[in-house]
Amino acid sequence: MIGAARAILRKDLRLELRTKESVPAMTLFTLTVYVLFHFGLDRDSLDGELASGVLWVTLLLASVIGVSRLFAAEREQGGIDGLLLAPVDRTSLFVAKAAALFLFLAAVEVVAVPAFALLLLGPGLGGALPELLAILVLGDLGIAAVGALVAALAAETRARELIAPLLLLPLLVPVLIACAQATEPLLRQDQTTEDLGRWLGLLTLYDVVFVLLSVAVFDYLLED
Amino acid sequence: MPALPLDEAGKYVAGAYVVFLTLVVVYVAIIGAKIARIERELTELASEDDK
Amino acid sequence: MYSKGFKPLAAATVVALATAMTLVFFYAPLDADQGFVQKIFYVHVPMAIVSLCGFVAGGIMAIGYLRTGDSSWDLRSYVAIHISIILGVGVLATGAIWARASWGHWWVWDEPVLVSFLVVELLYCVYYPLRFSIEDRDRQARYSSVFAIAAGAFVPLNFAAVRMAEAYTHPRVLSQTGSNLPGEMRLTFLVSLLAMALLFVTLWKLELISKHASMQLKRLKRKLADREAVTA
Numbered sequence: 001m002i003g004a005a006r007a008i009l010r011k012d013l014r015l016e017l018r019t020k021e022s023v024p025a026m027t028l029f030t031l032t033v034y035v036l037f038h039f040g041l042d043r044d045s046l047d048g049e050l051a052s053g054v055l056w057v058t059l060l061l062a063s064v065i066g067v068s069r070l071f072a073a074e075r076e077q078g079g080i081d082g083l084l085l086a087p088v089d090r091t092s093l094f095v096a097k098a099a100a101l102f103l104f105l106a107a108v109e110v111v112a113v114p115a116f117a118l119l120l121l122g123p124g125l126g127g128a129l130p131e132l133l134a135i136l137v138l139g140d141l142g143i144a145a146v147g148a149l150v151a152a153l154a155a156e157t158r159a160r161e162l163i164a165p166l167l168l169l170p171l172l173v174p175v176l177i178a179c180a181q182a183t184e185p186l187l188r189q190d191q192t193t194e195d196l197g198r199w200l201g202l203l204t205l206y207d208v209v210f211v212l213l214s215v216a217v218f219d220y221l222l223e224d
Numbered sequence: 225m226p227a228l229p230l231d232e233a234g235k236y237v238a239g240a241y242v243v244f245l246t247l248v249v250v251y252v253a254i255i256g257a258k259i260a261r262i263e264r265e266l267t268e269l270a271s272e273d274d275k
Numbered sequence: 276m277y278s279k280g281f282k283p284l285a286a287a288t289v290v291a292l293a294t295a296m297t298l299v300f301f302y303a304p305l306d307a308d309q310g311f312v313q314k315i316f317y318v319h320v321p322m323a324i325v326s327l328c329g330f331v332a333g334g335i336m337a338i339g340y341l342r343t344g345d346s347s348w349d350l351r352s353y354v355a356i357h358i359s360i361i362l363g364v365g366v367l368a369t370g371a372i373w374a375r376a377s378w379g380h381w382w383v384w385d386e387p388v389l390v391s392f393l394v395v396e397l398l399y400c401v402y403y404p405l406r407f408s409i410e411d412r413d414r415q416a417r418y419s420s421v422f423a424i425a426a427g428a429f430v431p432l433n434f435a436a437v438r439m440a441e442a443y444t445h446p447r448v449l450s451q452t453g454s455n456l457p458g459e460m461r462l463t464f465l466v467s468l469l470a471m472a473l474l475f476v477t478l479w480k481l482e483l484i485s486k487h488a489s490m491q492l493k494r495l496k497r498k499l500a501d502r503e504a505v506t507a
Contacts, residue, residue, distance in 0.1 A: 233310055233311035233312045233376060234311060236312055236315065236372050236373070236375065236376035237311055237312060237314045237315055237376075239372050240315040240318055240319065240368075240369040240372045240373065241296075241315075241318055243365060243368045243369055243372070244318050244322065244365055244369060247361060247362075247364070247365050248474065248478075251361060251478060252478070252481065255481050255482055255485050258485050258489070259484065259485050259488060262485070262488045262489055262492050263488070265492055266488075266491070266492055266495070269492075269495055269496065269499060272499070
């Protein structure tokens with residue numbers, strides 16, 4: 001299973017490097033939304049709750065783009081039938097797609113988080129980097145697992161582009177809550193960490209539930 | 225906020241329970257109508273079938 | 276198949292509802308802080324609890340469908356979710372009325388039940404377009420089941436997250452569920468909860484009867500049409 005997952009992942013990553021369809025779009029989208037927030041909120045700098053909220057809502061919206069493109073390559077080239085005819089168990093497909101989405105998100109954040117610090121963040125990011133990293137990793141894991149599941153769920157419906165975001169965003173509300181609440185003290189003028197463990201715990205629970213659930217259920221999707 | 229006087233509060237409480245009961249009654253009425261129509265069609269078909 | 280035992284169930288539900296409402300208005304004491312408005316609690320919170328359980332039950336029935344392939348599980352799951360969505364609308368409506376009566380606003384963000392229901396209803400609204408945009412009946416059932424399972428797991432997680440968030444900004448004042456209820460209020464609440472649960476099961480059975488009857492009708496029509504085609 002790991003071998004098959006790794007192979008699919010490698011194909012997806014190579015495809016992304018070649019066509020550059022998802023990550024640049026997601027990154028550009030994020031930067032654009034930061035600018036929108038500047039004009040919309042009429043603020044030069046944000047801190048605390050506002051900063052945390054803008055950062056995470058923007059990331060969530062960007063992930064919608066990534067999710068709707070997740071199975072695009074297979075659909076456009078008719079490749080999904082090829083994948084399914086091969087004796088590849090669906091779990092590998094899930095792992096590969098979720099891992100791909102995770103890596104895309106990480107790539108976006110490498111640019112988007114510093115950009116956020118530059119454009120909108122009042123206090124510096126400085127000392128809170130390891131905590132922020134932990135939040136990002138656990139948050140991205142949840143987005144990746146749920147994103148891959150939603151991408152597959154929406155893949156066969158006719159109104160695919162509409163259903164994917166409408167499914168994804170409510171499902172990610174707990175992730176948003178946990179990440180925004182955890183990040184908020186890190187972005188205050190007087191930087192602290194408050195209850196980080198509690199929110200990371202919630203994120204971990206969410207991640208475990210949805211990874212296990214998706215692995216169990218993926219076999220029933222994308223069949224025939 | 226201090227508690228509303230009984231007559232004002234009564235309107236809201238009544239409103240809430242009316243909403244609940246309306247939901248139930250409308251739902252039951254819709255399904256009841258559907259079942260009635262189906263039973264009518266079934267007896268029609270059964271009598272046709274007997275011919 | 277489904278109509279067995281329906282009449283006694285419906286009768287029990289009516290009795291339970293009548294008993295509950297009697298207790299609410301004639302037995303339960305007036306709340307010291309909120310006064311008469313607190314009576315809404317006896318319809319709002321049981322509806323919320325039963326609706327949340329209904330969503331989870333819908334997910335469990337969906338697991339049953341995926342494991343057995345028996346489409347009656349899918350039907351049960353669909354109806355459970357359908358009724359829970361309707362109850363959820365009731366939760367939002369009664370919650371808004373309560374908020375208006377207690378705080379002067381038709382919406383408050385510091386009520387975790389109300390807020391998490393908004394998210395849950397937004398999610399389950401997608402159930403219908405997802406379901407009905409898939410034509411193949413088997414695939415429709417399978418995808419709906421996956422959604423029901425994911426959403427069913429999501430409901431408690433979401434409630435926990437919203438509650439955790441609210442605990443930081445506002446103390447929980449409106450939802451008086453749990454042990455700090457005086458005896459008469461607790462009894463009234465439990466009877467109301469029981470009545471709501473019975474109501475859910477009755478409505479669920481009722482809709483299953485209706486769907487079953489309509490499927491029988493379709494089958495009969497098809498059989499008659501085939502017979503006419505043969506003899507024609």
